[in-house]
Amino acid sequence: MKNFPSKIAGGIVPVIIVTLSLLFVAFFLVLPLVAIFVEAFSKGYQAYIDSFKGEYAWSAIKLTLITAAVAVPANTLFGVAAAWCIAKYKFWGRNALITLIDLPLAISPVVAGMIFVLAFGQRSVLGGWLVEHNIKIIFAVPGIILATVFVTFPFVARELIPLMEEQGSMEEEAALSLGASGWQMFRRVTLPNIKWGLLYGIILCNARAMGEFGAVSVVSGSIRGKTNTVPLYIETLYASYATVPAFTMATLLAALALITLVIKTTIEWKIKRDRKTASK
Secondary structure, X not given: OOOHHHHHHHHHHHHHHHHHHHXXXXXXXXXXXXXXXXXXXXXXXXXXXXXXXXXXXXXXXXXXXXXXXXXXXXXXXXXHHHXXXXXXXXXXXXXXXXXXXXXXXXXXXXXXXXXHHHHHOOOOOOHHHHHHOOOOOOOOHHHHHXXXXXXXXXXXXXXXXXXXXXXXXXXXXXXXXXXOOHHHHHHHHHHHHHHHHHHHHHHHHHHHHHHOOHHHHHHHOOOOOOOOOHHHHHHHHHHOOOHHHHHHHHHHHHHHHHHHHHHHHHHHHHHHHHHHHHHO
């Protein structure tokens, strides 16, 4: 009987914590997400469809897809190469490379955009040369792509580095000793071992590339029909009180977030399943 109050407290505390957590998620995540779709359809289905028919809307969607189509493969290739070097080899400058990979996570995206303005703007060292050769980087598509590549730089590498370090290099060494070439070793040994982690990093990289606002807003100039990505176009619409089109475009990013969450959860489940299978 002496332990009875403590048993009650032990049963109540988890319930309170879980309830508070669910309320937090509902208030800060679910409710805003629902509000986006409610506002987007507030004037009917036809108004929702009409919001996509404008030239500026399709230009923003197209530019967002182009940016992601360049940034994600570039960072995937770099991420795999960097993770391979860091996890499999010990070399001078290894810690410096790890620090550089983490750099985009340590600074504000707005500051990252300013870095590119200072590097490629008209008042920069390269600015005069770029103007003379009619090359536009700032307030043009190349600047948007560069800024997006920078802010999404760490995602693939950061997923693969701990995974490769945990796996070690015994299987690769065994493949080489059996006469496999470097490409055969990567394709048949390394890639199957890192496939879920690689896909996980690519999904996160793509979601960030399509949703990036801060760095892109600095380097793009927000020119409608030319340098507006979907996030910038949403901000422009909302600032001009076009709330329904703004929330309509926001549903695209919300849908992307939901798809990313589903894929992320599925990958995590598969990784846990594979680890359990391997441990047996």
